[in-house]
Amino acid sequence: MESTGRFAPSPTGELHLGNARTALLSWLWARSEGGRYLLRVEDIDxxxxxxxxxEQQLSELRWLGLDWxxxxxxxxxxxxxxxxxxxKLGENVYECFCSRAEIAVVASAPQGDEGPRYPGTCASLSREERERRRRERAPSLRLRVPPGSLKFHDQILGDHEFDTQATVGDFVLRRAxxxxxxxxAVVVDDGAMGVTQVLRxxxxLFSTARQILLHRLLGQREPRWAHAPLVLGPGxxxxxxxxxxxSLSALRARGVDPRRVIAHLAQISGLERADPSVFSLSKISRxxxxLSPLPY
Structure with missing residues (x-):
């Protein structure tokens, strides 16, 4: 199967150098394997x-010299x-009538990466109870998450294991x-687009186990995963x-040469240069x- 990578920005704010580094590394990975590189705009919210x-983000990616x-x-x-x-998920999905505030007051709820673990309050509601609550509040939809850990290999950060039910609980698929x-959305799109590489x-990283679970339930092939350590500001x-x-817009407005930006992002990632012919994920620093000091 042909290697296929992607970059998926959200148009809720300007792209910064961290976003640009992710785009560059994902582009290098796909092109180093002679694969396709796709662009997805995550404008669902x-x-x-x-x-x-x-439109601004696409223009800035072209300014950097990245193509898709x-x-x-x-x-x-x-x-x-x-x-x-x-x-397709069928009975793995159920209606939830809990608000964020109601979940937060559950004293025993541990904190996951998206807030308190959902304690399963609505997982076993009767049909009559669901109908009654629907008249009072629109429900969100949650996935029934099976117990137990899920293991996966990350191409940069190595082996990982997460127990989604223990840390997150049944998670939201569609908001109220x-x-x-x-x-x-990201799992459905990656499957439909034939994505085989996810670098972000x-x-x-903590979302990966949830997404693997969804890929499996939907009968989709799981991509290879690579999570690059974050880019930090001068402080x-x-x-x-x-x-x-x-931001890329500020650098572009100052007349910065985009080739210098690309070279800098490669250098801080542990790469000698931004060249698909010599690219290897093993070279990326963990x-x-x-960013300090900026050389431009």
């Missing part, structure tokens, strides 16, 4: 999307696929306002879309990459 931001195969895919145009996936959750920031802080000084 429409209330948070900034008008014109998707075919036209970009927009999640907002693919809701039918997510509905089909919910139907009708917006599909990231975990479902290490902050998404060691995590980068934010609100920090315009490190330590966070520090």
């Amino acid at each position: 429409r209330p948070r999307v900034r008008p014109g931001m998707a 195969d075919g036209e970009p895919v927009y999640q907002s145009q693919r809701t039918g696929l997510y509905e089909d996936a919910l139907r 306002d009708g917006i599909f959750a990231y975990q479902l 920031g290490a902050d998404l 060691g802080e995590r980068l934010s879309k609100r920090d315009r000084s490190l 330590k966070p990459a520090l």
